[in-house]
Every structure is written in structure tokens, then in C-alpha cells.
Amino acid sequence: MRFSKTLIQWYLQSKRDLPWRNDTNPYTIWLSEIMLQQTRVAQGLPYYLRFTKAFPTVFDLANADEEEVLKLWQGLGYYSRARNLHKTAKQIAFELNGEFPKTYAALLHLKGIGEYTAAAIASFAYNENVPVVDGNVFRVLSRYFDVETDIASAGAKKEFTQLAAELLPKGNANIFNQAIMEFGALQCVPKNPDCGVCVFNDSCLALQKGKVSQLPVKSKKTKVTKRYFNYLVFLDENENTIISKRTKKGIWHNLYEFPLLETNAAETDKTVLELIQNQSFVENAIQEIQLCNPEGIVHKLSHQHLSIKFWKVKVEGALLSGIDCKSASKFPFPIVIYNFIEKECF
Structure with a gap:
């Protein structure tokens, strides 16, 4: 033919x-x-x-x-x-x-x-x-x-x-x-x-x-879900932090991340601060909380748009299972978190 x-x-x-x-x-x-x-x-x-x-x-x-x-x-x-x-x-x-x-x-x-x-x-x-x-x-x-x-x-x-x-x-x-x-x-x-x-x-x-x-004809539109992620970068007296494997099914399964506070909407920074202070992510007393990226990051996936903010949370004493920046960077992360580590390195 x-x-x-x-x-x-x-x-x-x-x-x-x-x-x-x-x-x-x-x-x-x-x-x-x-x-x-x-x-x-x-x-x-x-x-x-x-x-x-x-x-x-x-x-x-x-x-x-x-x-x-x-x-x-x-x-x-x-x-x-x-x-x-x-x-x-x-x-x-x-x-x-x-x-x-x-x-x-x-x-x-x-x-x-x-x-x-x-x-x-x-x-x-x-x-x-x-x-x-x-x-x-x-x-x-x-x-x-x-x-x-x-x-x-x-x-x-x-x-x-x-x-x-x-x-x-x-x-x-x-x-x-x-x-x-x-x-x-x-x-x-x-x-x-x-x-x-x-x-x-x-x-x-x-x-x-x-x-x-x-052409081609494609009538179905992908439904996009909006999610709001606040990653908590805990830092102790030794500049160590904590990370964990994301074991839930869904996006980024088996990759590592910082402790995550997910909200249902784009909350004010004041509300997020209150949520961080009221929830027991770690046993250490919180000394200071700082928002690293006030403008936020919109990370687009095929079916989800993630609005992401990183918060540095300084605590008293040493974190249980704390890990230093260099060691943490060797683990597999979603690229948006890895880029934050590479840029900030605490």
C-alpha cells in the first residue's frame, strides 16, 4: 500500500x-x-x-x-x-x-x-x-x-x-x-x-x-483533583530531620517524604501554624516555625494538582530517628521534595 x-x-x-x-x-x-x-x-x-x-x-x-x-x-x-x-x-x-x-x-x-x-x-x-x-x-x-x-x-x-x-x-x-x-x-x-x-x-x-x-476526537476530560500539602521539615539541635516512606497506595508509593500535613483547602498560614502546633508529629517541644516558600509550589500530576509548602520546624533536643541532610538526600524522593533538599539542605 x-x-x-x-x-x-x-x-x-x-x-x-x-x-x-x-x-x-x-x-x-x-x-x-x-x-x-x-x-x-x-x-x-x-x-x-x-x-x-x-x-x-x-x-x-x-x-x-x-x-x-x-x-x-x-x-x-x-x-x-x-x-x-x-x-x-x-x-x-x-x-x-x-x-x-x-x-x-x-x-x-x-x-x-x-x-x-x-x-x-x-x-x-x-x-x-x-x-x-x-x-x-x-x-x-x-x-x-x-x-x-x-x-x-x-x-x-x-x-x-x-x-x-x-x-x-x-x-x-x-x-x-x-x-x-x-x-x-x-x-x-x-x-x-x-x-x-x-x-x-x-x-x-x-x-x-x-x-x-x-482530529483525533477525544471528548473525555481528565478530572483534576486539587490537594494541599504542607511538609514539615523538623530540625533538632544537631540539624537532623526526619523522613519516612510513603506506604499508602496512590501517588509516590514507597518514596520518602517529610512528615505531611494535608489540608482540604488552601488554609491561611495562621491556620496551618495552629494545626502544626496542635498535632503531635514529634515528642520534642517546638521552638520556632518558619514557612520556607510563602509563594508555594504547584506540582502538576496527570490527575492531581498539588499545592505544596515547606515549613521548617525547629525543636528542642534530638529527634528520635533523626537523619542528616547528606544521608537523607540518598533516599528516593518525589522530585519536588528532592529539589527542596538540594536547594535548602536545611
Whole structure:
């Protein structure tokens, strides 16, 4: 089909030189695909390089401590990816002797590997004739063929997967899948694509009908929850503080943080001060409380916007389980807390 041939020709001339494209190792392909979920290549590439240096094989990753994995992942976000990555590495290393399954169907049995990742590994590593469908593919196909199906609807994934499968040239699944995703990332971008230089500008239905900006259709909006975090940086006579692991399910699970006072709304500083003084976070008597960032920080996650303030709380005597700044910084933190430590270091 002309579409597939033109797309592959474009890819061979325009593709980025990315390290995971230099071989067909399922381990490095898997790493890159997990890291690049919800993440731009420019942001994910340094993490990929650090991970492959620290954990050159799936056995190295499987034998690592979870905190080591989370620390290396720090700043990349969506930390459940790192935890699932570690669990899957253990499954592959200890149950499958380090061998990745060699088919799409078998890959789906691995923990943390869904349809997209299984298709990516199966086609990129083993050239299995299975289509890969991600946000880039939705966008390219919906525009080129003028498909108005809501991509958030229940049947959209099946419809676009079937369309992609029909376009897939047998024996060239590896290159076609990478080509269509790269085309969506570099040329057929979400906003203001340069259609004048597009290799499909004489055949793209969305361009012909003036609908490029309207496709793909996505009607559902992500509901964003606002939360208000006050982190309490307790400091004792030795300039030690206290941190703890966030064990509750939800954001930042198994990462470390300072004692947290979460409020239901943006309380006044006076109210927060009263709450800190009235609650027994530590046994030590409080000497002084200081707000470190009066302007606050808004930390945006996919479904939550966190309004964050840091409070230095000086106490009498020595804190039980106190830890110094240098030692604390070695633990895995949410990046917003790590940046505070790096800047303030108490």
C-alpha cells in the first residue's frame, strides 16, 4: 500500500538516532518503552542511559533493591512504572531464566506488560506481524483516513488496531511500527503540524477537509483533583530531620517524604501554624516555625494538582530517628521534595 511504503521511506530518511533502535535486544526495547510512556524522548533518554549503565541486564535489574531503582527513576514521574518494571524484571530473571517470551501472546502474561508494550517488544525485537497502537498512531491514522471515532471510547482501540493491522506490511512490522510512531512524534504532532512539508499532504483526508486541528476526537476530560500539602521539615539541635516512606497506595508509593500535613483547602498560614502546633508529629517541644516558600509550589500530576509548602520546624533536643541532610538526600524522593533538599539542605 502506498501509505506504508511512503511512511517507511520517510522514516529511513528522518528517524532519530536513538540507542534502543541499534539492536533487537528485548530487554533494552522493554526498558525504553516503559520509560517513554507519558514521557517525551528528550526527558526519558538520560534515564534510559543511566538505567542501562546501572543495570545492563535483566538480572542486574532484578537483583537491585527497589529503593535503588526508585532513586534512579527519581524525577521521571509515574513511579508505578518503576515498581512494575522491577517486579517484571524479577519474573523474567527468576521464573524465565532471563529469557523474554518471543510472541505477543506470551508477553501479555508478564506482569505490568499490556497490549501496547507486548506489541512493541514482539514487533521490534522479533518482527512479529502485530500492530503497535499508541497516541501517535491514533493521531496519524485518524487524520490520514478522517476517522472521527472518539479515541477515548470503548471500541476505539479495537478499531484503530484493526486499521493499523491492515496497513502493516508483512515481514516489516518492526520498521513500520517504529515509522508510524516516529511520524506522529516528529511530523504529525498534536498542535500546528507543518502540513506543507508533509509527505502525505496530497492524500491526507483531514488536510483536504480542513480538519487537522479537529482530529483525533477525544471528548473525555481528565478530572483534576486539587490537594494541599504542607511538609514539615523538623530540625533538632544537631540539624537532623526526619523522613519516612510513603506506604499508602496512590501517588509516590514507597518514596520518602517529610512528615505531611494535608489540608482540604488552601488554609491561611495562621491556620496551618495552629494545626502544626496542635498535632503531635514529634515528642520534642517546638521552638520556632518558619514557612520556607510563602509563594508555594504547584506540582502538576496527570490527575492531581498539588499545592505544596515547606515549613521548617525547629525543636528542642534530638529527634528520635533523626537523619542528616547528606544521608537523607540518598533516599528516593518525589522530585519536588528532592529539589527542596538540594536547594535548602536545611
